[in-house]
Amino acid sequence: ETGVTQTPRHLVMGMTNKKSLKCEQHLGHNAMYWYKQSAKKPLELMFVYSLEERVENNSVPSRFSPECPNSSHLFLHLHTLQPEDSALYLCASSLSVRFTDTQYFGPGTRLTVL
Amino acid sequence: GDSVTQMEGPVTLSEEAFLTINCTYTATGYPSLFWYVQYPGEGLQLLLKATKADDKGSNKGFEATYRKETTSFHLEKGSVQVSDSAVYFCALSGASYKIIFGKGTRLHILP
Numbered sequence: 001e002t003g004v005t006q007t008p009r010h011l012v013m014g015m016t017n018k019k020s021l022k023c024e025q026h027l028g029h030n031a032m033y034w035y036k037q038s039a040k041k042p043l044e045l046m047f048v049y050s051l052e053e054r055v056e057n058n059s060v061p062s063r064f065s066p067e068c069p070n071s072s073h074l075f076l077h078l079h080t081l082q083p084e085d086s087a088l089y090l091c092a093s094s095l096s097v098r099f100t101d102t103q104y105f106g107p108g109t110r111l112t113v114l
Numbered sequence: 115g116d117s118v119t120q121m122e123g124p125v126t127l128s129e130e131a132f133l134t135i136n137c138t139y140t141a142t143g144y145p146s147l148f149w150y151v152q153y154p155g156e157g158l159q160l161l162l163k164a165t166k167a168d169d170k171g172s173n174k175g176f177e178a179t180y181r182k183e184t185t186s187f188h189l190e191k192g193s194v195q196v197s198d199s200a201v202y203f204c205a206l207s208g209a210s211y212k213i214i215f216g217k218g219t220r221l222h223i224l225p
Binding site: 033 | 118150155207213216217
């Protein structure tokens with residue numbers, strides 16, 4: 001039990017659909033992250049929020065839109081995705097964005113784009 | 115830029131065998147080093163970390179020593195179990211929250 005939950009765990013969507021991924025942390029942390037994990041590639045950092053403000057937008061296409069309404073919740077809104085966006089999307093949180101603070105990961109959402 | 119290189123997998127061992135997964139890094143300054151583990155169907159969990167040269171991180175029988183002279187952080191365990199089957203990621207963190215991950219090494223332990 002990591003204290004970071006993600007829903008749904010699996011999602012299949014067409015290229016014209018709109019869907020959202022949800023992440024919730026129960027650790028009292030102030031920083032939250034979205035990562036993309038593709039086969040045969042290292043984890044890619046997508047977005048970082050600190051105290052609900054975005055501090056990193058790592059050249060991610062605009063078809064991915066993050067939202068952080070409070071320090072416990074993080075969303076990733078998806079629209080008009082491409083098949084190459086199929087991947088495991090991981091959420092993480094940490095006490096702050098200091099590099100000494102350990103990041104705790106959720107179980108991920110396995111996304112398949114048809 | 116900073117980078118992490120770890121041995122290609124999969125690695126297949128018998129139960130109670132000795133495990134080494136090699137990891138080397140390139141970084142400016144003095145990064146913190148990590149090993150994360152990902153069990154099937156789960157997210158990443160921090161296994162151990164070391165924040166300065168010659169530190170040894172340890173957890174659940176796994177160990178890794180921060181070797182600045184060889185820029186390495188090899189993961190070792192004296193006697194592996196079937197339950198250790200997972201993907202292991204070496205990673206580093208420099209002066210910011212950005213963690214640089216290796217590509218991962220899949221470990222299979224046979225009973």
